[in-house]
Amino acid sequence: GAGVSQTPSNKVTEKGKYVELRCDPISGHTALYWYRQSLGQGPEFLIYFQGTGAADDSGLPNDRFFAVRPEGSVSTLKIQRTERGDSAVYLCASSLGGRTEAFFGQGTRLTVV
Amino acid sequence: QKEVEQDPGPLSVPEGAIVSLNCTYSNSAFQYFMWYRQYSRKGPELLMYTYSSGNKEDGRFTAQVDKSSKYISLFIRDSQPSDSATYLCAMSGNTGGFKTIFGAGTRLFVKA
Numbered sequence: 001g002a003g004v005s006q007t008p009s010n011k012v013t014e015k016g017k018y019v020e021l022r023c024d025p026i027s028g029h030t031a032l033y034w035y036r037q038s039l040g041q042g043p044e045f046l047i048y049f050q051g052t053g054a055a056d057d058s059g060l061p062n063d064r065f066f067a068v069r070p071e072g073s074v075s076t077l078k079i080q081r082t083e084r085g086d087s088a089v090y091l092c093a094s095s096l097g098g099r100t101e102a103f104f105g106q107g108t109r110l111t112v113v
Numbered sequence: 114q115k116e117v118e119q120d121p122g123p124l125s126v127p128e129g130a131i132v133s134l135n136c137t138y139s140n141s142a143f144q145y146f147m148w149y150r151q152y153s154r155k156g157p158e159l160l161m162y163t164y165s166s167g168n169k170e171d172g173r174f175t176a177q178v179d180k181s182s183k184y185i186s187l188f189i190r191d192s193q194p195s196d197s198a199t200y201l202c203a204m205s206g207n208t209g210g211f212k213t214i215f216g217a218g219t220r221l222f223v224k225a
Contacts, residue, residue: 004156033212040121042201042215043157056212091156101147102213104156 002026004105006092012111013082021077021108025094032075033102034067035091043091049075050097082112116140119202119216128225132189136202136216139183143204143214146178148187151199151218160200161187192223 005024013019025032030051035043045059049069057067064082069075079086089109093102119136126132134148145164149157161176163169163185169176175188185204189196199218 035215040217042117042119042203042217045212045214048212059212093156101145101159101162103159104149106154106156109154 004092004094004103006090006105006108008108009106010109010111012113015082015084015112017082019079019082019110021079021090021092021110023075023077023092023094023105025073025075025092026103028096029094029103030072030097031095031102032069033093033095034075034077035093037089037091037107046077079110082110084112086110087112114139116214117202117204117216120219121217123220123222125222125224126192128192128194128223130192130223132187132192132196132221132223134187134189134200134202134219134221136185137183138185138204138214140204140206140214141180141183142206145205145213146176146185147203147213148174148176149201149203149215151201153198157201192221194223194225197221197223 007022032049034046037043047067048056052072064080067077089107091107093104095102117138148161151157163176166178166180173190177186201218202216203213205213
């Protein structure tokens with residue numbers, strides 16, 4: 001596609017539920033990033049994939065968060081036992097391998113009630 | 114202390130003014146410096162991308178990097194109401210596509 005696509009654009013879930021957030025990167029981009037952005041803050045790094053493997057997952061806050069990219073293209077961010085503090089906009093970005101300028105999707109706004 | 118510091122503003126200027134946005138950082142390993150623009154309820158949009166020190170100009174936008182002072186700037190000439198947005202500085206330190214650290218963003222309002 002022309003840009004990074006994220007689905008759903010909005011997700012409301014109950015505390016304790018499991019959610020999956022999807023990211024379709026720009027075609028040909030081997031690097032994929034997940035960020036989380038809280039109100040009034042800049043994006044906070046979560047995880048970075050180069051191809052199918054997670055090259056850096058140091059930003060995942062705890063073991064309730066997990067992300068996969070099984071075929072080196074689409075990625076899914078999975079959150080178990082959601083908490084109200086997980087409410088934020090989850091942003092996905094992609095870039096060409098070896099380049100650091102990343103292009104972002106519009107984000108998924110997650111609200112945990 | 115945060116790795117990247119950015120004044121959140123808001124910054125309000127009249128149309129046509131020159132805008133100066135700035136960030137400081139503490140990690141001397143940063144080599145790649147970026148500015149993103151983010152409109153409300155949208156993802157960040159890459160504006161400028163600079164490697165190491167120096168200036169880069171693109172239309173009304175000029176990015177400056179001073180690695181000796183650990184200070185980066187974005188200048189917007191002839192500002193327009195459509196420039197009203199949040200401007201995020203971002204930086205990273207590895208050529209292999211590494212995690213990027215963002216500032217908190219500065220909210221800019223350009224009044225017609």
